[in-house]
Amino acid sequence: MNESTSTGPSDHALDLDTLNTFVFERVLSENTSTGSMFLLGTLHGTPAILHVQRTLLPSDTMGETVKSGLESFNVFLDNRPYFSAHALIKRTKGSAPNLQLKVIWPAQEDHIRKYSAQARRMFHETPELYHSVVVPYMDSFPASRLEWVFNILDGKKEAERILYRRSDPEDGFIILPDLKWDETSLNALYLQAVVQKPGIRTLRDLTKNHVPMLKEIRRQAQRVAMEKYGLEKERLRMFIHYQPSYYHFHVHIVNIDHDAAAGMLVGQAHLLDDIISLLELSPDAPAQTILARMTFGYILGMEHKLFPLLKQAVDESA
Numbered sequence: 001m002n003e004s005t006s007t008g009p010s011d012h013a014l015d016l017d018t019l020n021t022f023v024f025e026r027v028l029s030e031n032t033s034t035g036s037m038f039l040l041g042t043l044h045g046t047p048a049i050l051h052v053q054r055t056l057l058p059s060d061t062m063g064e065t066v067k068s069g070l071e072s073f074n075v076f077l078d079n080r081p082y083f084s085a086h087a088l089i090k091r092t093k094g095s096a097p098n099l100q101l102k103v104i105w106p107a108q109e110d111h112i113r114k115y116s117a118q119a120r121r122m123f124h125e126t127p128e129l130y131h132s133v134v135v136p137y138m139d140s141f142p143a144s145r146l147e148w149v150f151n152i153l154d155g156k157k158e159a160e161r162i163l164y165r166r167s168d169p170e171d172g173f174i175i176l177p178d179l180k181w182d183e184t185s186l187n188a189l190y191l192q193a194v195v196q197k198p199g200i201r202t203l204r205d206l207t208k209n210h211v212p213m214l215k216e217i218r219r220q221a222q223r224v225a226m227e228k229y230g231l232e233k234e235r236l237r238m239f240i241h242y243q244p245s246y247y248h249f250h251v252h253i254v255n256i257d258h259d260a261a262a263g264m265l266v267g268q269a270h271l272l273d274d275i276i277s278l279l280e281l282s283p284d285a286p287a288q289t290i291l292a293r294m295t296f297g298y299i300l301g302m303e304h305k306l307f308p309l310l311k312q313a314v315d316e317s318a
């Protein structure tokens with residue numbers, strides 16, 4: 001991609017005119033079960049990644065839509081009692097959007113690697129590997145990659161989306177909808193709690209002193225889910241990623257009915273409840289928590305920048 005002629009998003013709004021400038025380069029990856037995909041190209045000459053996905057069908061109005069809201073109904077299989085058909089939903093004035101787009105613009109090389117289809121491998125991160133490989137990697141993680149987090153925490157971005165804020169330099173946090181959720185389908189409810197204090201880079205940094213804050217995150221997430229969305233606490237799955245994609249502590253809060261996506265699988269997701277329990281069972285000394293001393297198994301894509309570093313360290317110690 002030629003970046004020399006680019007003008008960049010700061011000069012343009014993301015609107016239909018900008019989308020009209022899209023120059024498609026290639027499909028980075030696709031999900032055949034959701035029909036969603038990541039496209040790479042340029043907008044106004046600047047690298048951009050577009051995630052394109054059909055919005056979920058709204059279950060509260062689907063009965064009516066099937067009854068009287070379809071056109072060009074075409075039955076292509078009749079093997080009674082089994083039928084299959086294609087149809088189009090009529091567009092009406094109040095039609096809900098049928099496409100959800102997420103755009104990264106300008107897209108950096110790291111974004112392109114992250115969203116490219118790639119083979120994955122399992123690693124076992126001992127405390128030794130953590131200190132010799134992961135800590136230096138986190139130290140080298142560009143501060144600019146956390147800018148979006150501090151923009152949210154400082155109220156400069158997504159301010160209207162904040163569902164809860166507890167301001168406190170030690171144990172403050174916010175709860176807001178995750179980028180992944182368009183706030184339409186309750187089944188796909190996906191919130192995120194982000195702590196205010198920098199320095200807890202991953203769950204390995206958690207100590208017993210953090211237990212009250214973690215329990216408060218759990219309590220407030222349950223309250224928000226109930227009061228704002230009518231979702232009982234038994235219908236929430238709360239978990240923490242290891243490895244996460246960014247090194248500022250945060251918790252995923254998801255409707256348990258949401259189909260388990262890759263980020264909810266063992267090999268990356270750890271239940272908040274389990275983490276709290278492990279901390280409670282840990283000795284008081286911060287360096288001695290179970291989380292600091294245990295070996296974590298996790299899966300990394302080969303394009304992840306940690307991948308070659310861990311692989312080399314593992315190969316050398318074999």
Ligand code: G7M
Pocket residue numbers: 148158176177178179180192240241243244245246250
């Ligand atoms: O894997 P990890 O635990 O680091 O997950 C990061 C989460 O942050 C993912 O669920 C992303 O969808 C979410 N996320 C990433 N960005 C860039 C944003 C953002 O700009 N706003 C919000 N609300 N969530 C984000």
